[in-house]
Amino acid sequence: xxxLQQSGPGLVKPSETLSLTCTVSGGSISNSxxxxxxxxxxxxxxxxxxxxxxxxxxxYYKPSxxxxxxxxxxxxxxxxxxxxxxVTAADTAVYYCARQGRIGARPGVSVDYWGQxxxxxxxx
Amino acid sequence: xxxxxxxxxVSGSPGQSxxxxxxxxxxxxxGYNFVSWYQQHPDKAPKLMIYDVTKRPSxxxxxxxxxxxxxxxxxxxxxxxxxxxxxxxxCSYADNYTFWVFGGGTxxxxx
Numbered sequence: 384x385x386x387l388q389q390s391g392p393g394l395v396k397p398s399e400t401l402s403l404t405c406t407v408s409g410g411s412i413s414n415s416x417x418x419x420x421x422x423x424x425x426x427x428x429x430x431x432x433x434x435x436x437x438x439x440x441x442x443y444y445k446p447s448x449x450x451x452x453x454x455x456x457x458x459x460x461x462x463x464x465x466x467x468x469x470v471t472a473a474d475t476a477v478y479y480c481a482r483q484g485r486i487g488a489r490p491g492v493s494v495d496y497w498g499q500x501x502x503x504x505x506x507x
Numbered sequence: 508x509x510x511x512x513x514x515x516x517v518s519g520s521p522g523q524s525x526x527x528x529x530x531x532x533x534x535x536x537x538g539y540n541f542v543s544w545y546q547q548h549p550d551k552a553p554k555l556m557i558y559d560v561t562k563r564p565s566x567x568x569x570x571x572x573x574x575x576x577x578x579x580x581x582x583x584x585x586x587x588x589x590x591x592x593x594x595x596x597x598c599s600y601a602d603n604y605t606f607w608v609f610g611g612g613t614x615x616x617x618x
Contacts, residue, residue, distance in 0.1 A: 429509055430545070430553065430596050432607040443606050479552060486541055492600050492607050493543045493558035500552055 385410040387480050387498040394504050395474075401467040401505075405480030405498050412461045413438040418483040418490035421454065421465045423476040424500075431476075435483060435490040436463055443490055470505045477502050510535065510608035511597055518616040524585040527613045529597030530578060535608050537578035541600035544573060544582045547612075548593045556595075557582060584615070592617040 391403035405419070412419060420435035434454040435443040442454055448467070456463040467474060480498035484491035512530040519525040529536065529544075536542055542560045545553035555564050557573035560580065570585045580599070584591055597610040 429612040430598070430609045432598075432609065435606070445606075446604060484558070486539075486600060489600075489603070490606065491558075492541055492598050493555055494545075494553070495555055495564065497552035 385482065385496050387482065387496055389478070389480055389498040389501045391501055391503070393502055394506065395470055396507050397471055397505055398469055401470050401474065401478075401503055402464065403478055403480070403501060403503070404462055404464045407461045407463075407482075412456065412463065413458050416485060418443075418485055419456065419463045420481050420483050420490065420494070421478060422481055422494075423474075423478045425473075425476040428476075433467075433478075434465065437490070472505050475503065475505045509611035510601070510605075511599060511610035513595075513597060513610040513613045515611075516614045516616065518618055519584075519587045520618045521587050521589065523587050524583060525587060525615065527582045527584075527595050527597075527615070529580045529582070529599075529610050531580070531599055531608070532578055534605070535578075535599040535601040536575065536580050538602070539600045540575070542573065542575060542580040543598050544571075544580075545596045545598070546591075546593045547596065553596065587617050589617050591615060 386408045388406045395401045421433040436454045453466040477500045481494040482496040484493040544557040547553045560575045
């Protein structure tokens with residue numbers, strides 16, 4: 384059974400960098416049928432896609448966040464990571480890592496496995 | 508402001524059917540047959556209920572069905588059950604710049 388385990392701090396100071404890692408177990412992150420992404424959900428609000436990566440290193444970013452976001456993959460550790468810099472209170476959210484399907488040579492919008500979610504609070 | 512528009516809330520009695528709409532544009536729903544629907548219970552991760560407009564993942568009851576017409580997608584839940592009470596989110600593949608857009612979510616109340 385595939386599992387996605389998230390790790391990273393739950394509290395980040397304003398203007399600093401949010402860093403989260405998602406470790407995949409029970410399957411390979413190098414499986415060519417899937418992409419790996421991050422989605423967030425501010426308290427009481429809806430879902431927002433942030434970024435997606437393929438095991439080869441190809442990346443896809445939400446345009447409005449692209450200047451602040453970096454997604455990376457480490458196939459040797461079966462992990463992928465998210466960095467969001469210059470955070471503000473508006474970045475406070477539950478962050479999920481996810482396995483996405485594919486649409487041809489692009490990431491799809493169906494997620495069949497999710498991480499447990501990490502509440503990241505931006506506060507001094 | 509979400510890219511896709513959903514009603515904030517819908518309700519129905521046990522055994523009834525409800526339909527949740529999701530309205531987009533030619534650049535997302537209208538342009539591609541890649542609409543997904545997620546169910547989310549409080550403090551839980553979302554669960555995929557429908558993908559590729561009409562397909563159900565293994566284990567999802569056939570009471571859940573999806574459709575699309577033009578720029579609008581719909582999720583219909585028939586034979587409502589108490590455990591269907593949750594938030595539902597639609598999403599769609601968009602163009603090669605935007606990739607993935609979500610609706611704002613619909614709260615389903617089972618009366």
